[in-house]
Amino acid sequence: MIKIMLTAALVLFSVAIAIALYRIISGPSLPDRVVAMDMIVVNLISAVAIISILLETKAFLEVILILGILAFISTIALSKYVERGVIIERKRNR
Amino acid sequence: MSLLHLAIIAPFILAFFVPFFYKKIKAVHTGWFVLILPAILFAYFLRFLPAVKNQGAIQETVNWIPSLGIDFTAYVDGLGLLFALLITGIGSLVVLYSIFYLSKAKENLGSFYVYLLMFMGAMLGVVLSDNLIVLYTFWELTSFSSFLLIGYWYHRERSRYGAQKSMLITVFGGLAMLGGFLLLYFMTGSFSIREIISQAGDMTGDPFFIPALILVLLGAFTKSAQFPFHIWLPDAMEAPTPVSAYLHSATMVKAGIYLVARMSPVFAEEGTWFWLVSIFGIITLVWASFNAVKQTDLKAILAFSTVSQLGLIMSLLGIGAAALHYTQLNDNIYMAATVAAVFHLINHATFKGSLFMVAGIVDHETGTRDIRHLGGLMHLMPITFTIALIGTFSMAGLPPFNGFLSKEMFFAAMVNVLSLDIFNLETYGVLFPVLAWVGSVFTFIYSMILLFKTFTGKQPAQKWEKKPHEAPLGMLLSPIILAALVIVFGLFPNILSASIIEPAADAIMPAFAEAGQAFNVNITMWHGFSAELYMTIAVVVVGLFLYVFLPKWKHIYNIFPKKLSLNALYDQGLVRTEKISKNMTNAYMNGSIRSYMIYIFIAFIGILSYSMIEKKAVSFELSNLAPIGVYEIVLAIIITVASITILFAKSRLTSIIALGAVGYTVALFFVLFRAPDLALTQLVIETVSVALFLLAFYHLPKMSRKEERIRFKMASAVVSLGVGVVVTLIALSAHNNKLFDSIAQYYIENTKEQAGGANMVNVILVDFRGFDTMFEIAVLGIAALGIFGMIKLRLSRRQDG
Numbered sequence: 031m032i033k034i035m036l037t038a039a040l041v042l043f044s045v046a047i048a049i050a051l052y053r054i055i056s057g058p059s060l061p062d063r064v065v066a067m068d069m070i071v072v073n074l075i076s077a078v079a080i081i082s083i084l085l086e087t088k089a090f091l092e093v094i095l096i097l098g099i100l101a102f103i104s105t106i107a108l109s110k111y112v113e114r115g116v117i118i119e120r121k122r123n124r
Numbered sequence: 125m126s127l128l129h130l131a132i133i134a135p136f137i138l139a140f141f142v143p144f145f146y147k148k149i150k151a152v153h154t155g156w157f158v159l160i161l162p163a164i165l166f167a168y169f170l171r172f173l174p175a176v177k178n179q180g181a182i183q184e185t186v187n188w189i190p191s192l193g194i195d196f197t198a199y200v201d202g203l204g205l206l207f208a209l210l211i212t213g214i215g216s217l218v219v220l221y222s223i224f225y226l227s228k229a230k231e232n233l234g235s236f237y238v239y240l241l242m243f244m245g246a247m248l249g250v251v252l253s254d255n256l257i258v259l260y261t262f263w264e265l266t267s268f269s270s271f272l273l274i275g276y277w278y279h280r281e282r283s284r285y286g287a288q289k290s291m292l293i294t295v296f297g298g299l300a301m302l303g304g305f306l307l308l309y310f311m312t313g314s315f316s317i318r319e320i321i322s323q324a325g326d327m328t329g330d331p332f333f334i335p336a337l338i339l340v341l342l343g344a345f346t347k348s349a350q351f352p353f354h355i356w357l358p359d360a361m362e363a364p365t366p367v368s369a370y371l372h373s374a375t376m377v378k379a380g381i382y383l384v385a386r387m388s389p390v391f392a393e394e395g396t397w398f399w400l401v402s403i404f405g406i407i408t409l410v411w412a413s414f415n416a417v418k419q420t421d422l423k424a425i426l427a428f429s430t431v432s433q434l435g436l437i438m439s440l441l442g443i444g445a446a447a448l449h450y451t452q453l454n455d456n457i458y459m460a461a462t463v464a465a466v467f468h469l470i471n472h473a474t475f476k477g478s479l480f481m482v483a484g485i486v487d488h489e490t491g492t493r494d495i496r497h498l499g500g501l502m503h504l505m506p507i508t509f510t511i512a513l514i515g516t517f518s519m520a521g522l523p524p525f526n527g528f529l530s531k532e533m534f535f536a537a538m539v540n541v542l543s544l545d546i547f548n549l550e551t552y553g554v555l556f557p558v559l560a561w562v563g564s565v566f567t568f569i570y571s572m573i574l575l576f577k578t579f580t581g582k583q584p585a586q587k588w589e590k591k592p593h594e595a596p597l598g599m600l601l602s603p604i605i606l607a608a609l610v611i612v613f614g615l616f617p618n619i620l621s622a623s624i625i626e627p628a629a630d631a632i633m634p635a636f637a638e639a640g641q642a643f644n645v646n647i648t649m650w651h652g653f654s655a656e657l658y659m660t661i662a663v664v665v666v667g668l669f670l671y672v673f674l675p676k677w678k679h680i681y682n683i684f685p686k687k688l689s690l691n692a693l694y695d696q697g698l699v700r701t702e703k704i705s706k707n708m709t710n711a712y713m714n715g716s717i718r719s720y721m722i723y724i725f726i727a728f729i730g731i732l733s734y735s736m737i738e739k740k741a742v743s744f745e746l747s748n749l750a751p752i753g754v755y756e757i758v759l760a761i762i763i764t765v766a767s768i769t770i771l772f773a774k775s776r777l778t779s780i781i782a783l784g785a786v787g788y789t790v791a792l793f794f795v796l797f798r799a800p801d802l803a804l805t806q807l808v809i810e811t812v813s814v815a816l817f818l819l820a821f822y823h824l825p826k827m828s829r830k831e832e833r834i835r836f837k838m839a840s841a842v843v844s845l846g847v848g849v850v851v852t853l854i855a856l857s858a859h860n861n862k863l864f865d866s867i868a869q870y871y872i873e874n875t876k877e878q879a880g881g882a883n884m885v886n887v888i889l890v891d892f893r894g895f896d897t898m899f900e901i902a903v904l905g906i907a908a909l910g911i912f913g914m915i916k917l918r919l920s921r922r923q924d925g
Contacts, residue, residue: 087798089798090800096808097807
């Protein structure tokens with residue numbers, strides 16, 4: 031029973047990733063794509079969690095954490111790029 | 125190290141000190157210091173004469189590379205001693221001559237005598253070595269020092285051309301000879317000539333025997349300027365005249381003769397040897413004497429004459445090989461050919477040396493060597509004329525000079541060929557005396573041209589650069605000594621026969637000496653009315669007739685177009701080879717990395733698929749595979765789609781994102797195949813590298829940035845498909861051909877107990893196999909430093925401003 035539910039959840043997450051992927055491909059502006067990417071990563075986090083339940087292991091919890099950090103950092107970086115045009119600004123007093 | 129070895133390397137030692145004499149003692153001509161050594165060596169080698177006659181040979185060994193069987197074994201027998209005497213004797217005379225020929229003020233004497241001494245030592249080494257590799261070493265040293273001597277006036281273009289030509293041809297032959305020596309070593313297991321000769325009978329059936337024979341002969345023919353390799357010798361005449369007299373008449377060009385004589389006991393039983401040596405010799409004789417007639421330069425005539433006389437000696441050595449097929453020495457008339465070869469070798473060295481020196485004197489006194497600008501020198505230079513007369517008449521084979529005797533013996537040997545009944549000689553044998561006679565007629569003609577066009581007739585209209593007068597005594601001394609020898613050997617040939625010719629002939633034909641058959645040489649000036657005497661008379665009559673009417677038939681030399689000459693062939697060959705290799709290199713080295721990748725991948729496909737098929741290693745066994753789950757299939761579809769997107773994407777940005785998708789999917793694969801550490805690392809690395817790709821993309825130049833697909837190229841598609849197929853096949857086959865179990869069980873058992881860790885991947889990385897990790901850290905460090913260096917270090921910008 032639980033296995034079927036987990037599999038179903040995995041399929042639903044895949045559908046969500048596919049929908050977000052459509053937004054990435056067709057999204058008219060860069061911010062659309064950034065948000066879609068963020069969503070894909072969040073869905074991936076959930077998928078990895080479900081897979082680790084399916085595989086009955088705790089070894090992938092670090093993967094989830096790393097994905098969370100990466101998603102955050104990359105979203106911040108991309109937003110900064112959208113806002114300012116650069117990601118790492120030079121020091122002014124040089 | 126015996127005294128004999130010291131004698132061989134003494135010239136090298138003195139060559140080391142010559143620059144010192146040249147720089148420090150300026151008042152005395154450097155040649156005087158050099159002259160001492162060959163004179164001492166000549167006296168030293170004279171002392172060997174009785175020993176060699178009575179005991180046969182003297183052998184001294186010094187270890188060089190004993191583990192490879194290469195020892196510096198000096199071996200003095202009749203043949204080696206004959207050559208050693210020629211080298212040191214004529215060497216002394218040439219050094220004496222060069223003291224007066226080369227000016228102390230104008231020429232760089234230090235280099236000259238260094239090269240000359242190097243050559244002398246190398247030549248002594250060639251003729252006195254028993255070890256083939258040592259012989260080859262000295263052989264190449266003669267090539268190098270000859271190259272240096274020909275190019276002595278290196279500011280002249282012709283000198284450099286001649287030096288290069290002789291170098292290319294003789295080194296080509298030298299390398300072939302080395303190949304022959306190695307084959308001999310494979311057959312007999314020894315580099316010692318003595319050893320090889322003792323096993324000569326066992327080799328005849330060996331498949332390497334004929335190749336070894338041909339390769340060794342190639343070395344001898346190139347060095348001794350045999351047809352068609354004679355073309356370097358006329359161009360080597362750009363060397364100073366003492367060099368021409370020494371190297372290109374008396375010594376170096378006879379190294380090939382020496383080799384043929386030395387190797388005769390090994391190869392001479394073979395019919396191929398007989399044919400190659402005698403046919404090439406006789407063709408060289410006729411061709412070179414024919415061509416000598418049309419030359420106008422004194423030294424060019426002498427060069428072609430040298431070639432033709434070398435051909436004569438070579439053909440005699442070839443005919444002499446026939447003697448081995450007749451066991452009895454009594455009445456063995458073919459043995460006379462070997463004797464004639466040895467005798468003519470000595471004679472040629474004497475008269476040709478003196479003639480070259482005469483040509484040098486004429487050049488020195490008039491400023492030209494062109495016979496069209498010479499004439500009437502007889503009264504101005506009577507002594508030179510006398511020497512030239514003796515030399516040319518000896519060369520033409522007239523009595524009472526030594527050339528007459530050897531020419532008679534030559535004819536006798538050639539006539540004797542008619543009675544040979546081996547190797548089909550009944551039918552073709554008649555060629556030999558006919559060709560020999562024709563060659564001798566031309567020899568007579570050019571000898572007469574050399575003498576009379578230079579010294580008689582009217583003086584040419586325009587004045588010479590210098591006012592000619594008799595040469596100084598010092599310059600005349602050497603040719604006078606040689607000319608005196610010509611007469612002495614002509615009148616009393618038997619002073620040579622017992623002391624040196626017999627031991628030399630014994631060394632060439634050891635089979636008879638071993639059988640205990642005494643071998644007596646008796647050369648007489650008058651040997652009755654025989655066929656050879658009539659041949660000589662005919663040569664003189666026909667030669668005189670042709671010489672008188674030379675202007676009438678001279679135009680036949682224009683029949684052969686210049687383009688078909690051997691020189692043109694050589695020049696064109698060089699140009700063509702250069703052009704072809706340049707075109708070939710340009711054809712495949714086109715500077716495009718794409719082509720090089722295609723070559724690499726085609727080689728990859730070719731070699732791997734060939735070896736897979738050849739070893740019958742392809743296998744599609746599917747029985748030991750794990751079951752495939754649904755998640756793997758989904759991920760595989762994603763990764764395939766993403767990869768194909770990379771190929772067909774219109775924008776580079778899409779490709780980068782698709783590449784990131786591939787990377788993240790691989791991370792998911794790692795999750796699925798239970799590799800958490802790999803998945804972690806892969807995620808982080810993929811993020812960073814996508815960021816770097818985006819950086820590179822962002823900084824693409826605006827100007828040429830075009831949004832277009834990768835153009836389709838059939839070759840690339842085929843090659844990439846091939847690589848994929850081959851790699852897949854190998855992976856499948858490798859999986860099916862596992863021969864041993866994995867060693868993973870050891871790690872599983874010992875990770876906790878031995879290393880005290882729970883994470884097996886990390887324990888392997890830092891404990892079981894920590895060395896790899898260390899150097900991967902080093903790789904990352906280098907990469908970081910490299911990137912930092914590339915960004916910060918801008919040398920070109922600093923130059924600009």
